[in-house]
Amino acid sequence: xxxxxxxxxxxxxxxxxxxxxxxxxxxxxxxxxxxxxxxxxxxxxxxxxxxxxxxxxxxxxxxxxxxxxxxxxxxxxxxxxxxxxxxxxxxxxxxxxxxxxxxxxxxxxxxx
Amino acid sequence: xxxxxxxxxxxxxxxxxxxxxxxxxxxxxxxxxxxxxxxxxxxxxxxxxxxxxxxxxxxxxxxxxxxxxxxxxxxxxxxxxxxxxxxxxxxxxxxxxxxxxxxxxxxxxxxxx
Numbered sequence: 001x002x003x004x005x006x007x008x009x010x011x012x013x014x015x016x017x018x019x020x021x022x023x024x025x026x027x028x029x030x031x032x033x034x035x036x037x038x039x040x041x042x043x044x045x046x047x048x049x050x051x052x053x054x055x056x057x058x059x060x061x062x063x064x065x066x067x068x069x070x071x072x073x074x075x076x077x078x079x080x081x082x083x084x085x086x087x088x089x090x091x092x093x094x095x096x097x098x099x100x101x102x103x104x105x106x107x108x109x110x111x112x
Numbered sequence: 113x114x115x116x117x118x119x120x121x122x123x124x125x126x127x128x129x130x131x132x133x134x135x136x137x138x139x140x141x142x143x144x145x146x147x148x149x150x151x152x153x154x155x156x157x158x159x160x161x162x163x164x165x166x167x168x169x170x171x172x173x174x175x176x177x178x179x180x181x182x183x184x185x186x187x188x189x190x191x192x193x194x195x196x197x198x199x200x201x202x203x204x205x206x207x208x209x210x211x212x213x214x215x216x217x218x219x220x221x222x223x224x225x
Binding site for chain 2: 004006031033035040041042043044045048050080086087090094097098100101103104105107
């Protein structure tokens with residue numbers, strides 16, 4: 001059972017467009033991480049957010065943790081073909097457990 | 113930092129056979145995780161260790177699955193009497209103390225025929 005739902009499931013856009021990926025849950029998470037995974041490889045961490053309402057920026061990527069710590073979003077500005085991949089959110093199940101539950105994933109394809 | 117190493121990268125087995133996968137974490141990491149991932153989906157939590165102690169095993173796992181981390185270093189994941197539904201990518205990750213990111217290996221892809 002996936003407790004973290006991501007939307008959209010698939011996204012195909014042209015280079016230069018903006019996009020937002022959502023990660024939603026009915027549960028509160030003490031921290032949330034975003035990963036990107038490329039075919040044949042393991043996921044690689046992009047960012048960790050801990051505080052409700054927190055916003056972090058990583059170049060063209062902006063991450064936000066919801067005020068109630070039940071949801072998060074990833075916004076990409078001016079997408080590039082190198083952004084193509086599977087984007088995953090992962091929430092820490094309970095504070096101090098360091099048990100991470102992953103979302104359902106969003107597969108992004110950026111066309112040149 | 114040589115990264116997380118998983119062996120083998122691919123395993124093809126016949127239904128009913130037993131298989132064992134190995135994960136070598138980053139040497140100073142105390143936590144080790146196993147996840148299962150099917151194509152296009154997010155990784156599904158299987159179990160995790162802090163040092164040699166197994167902290168939790170997913171209730172989704174049947175008794176055919178067992179994992180060990182005998183000396184708090186490498187870990188093995190064994191699947192007994194494999195079924196076609198076990199076909200998936202098995203991912204191992206390790207992390208250090210506190211809020212430390214998960215460092216994943218490149219996985220073992222299991223195909224049960």
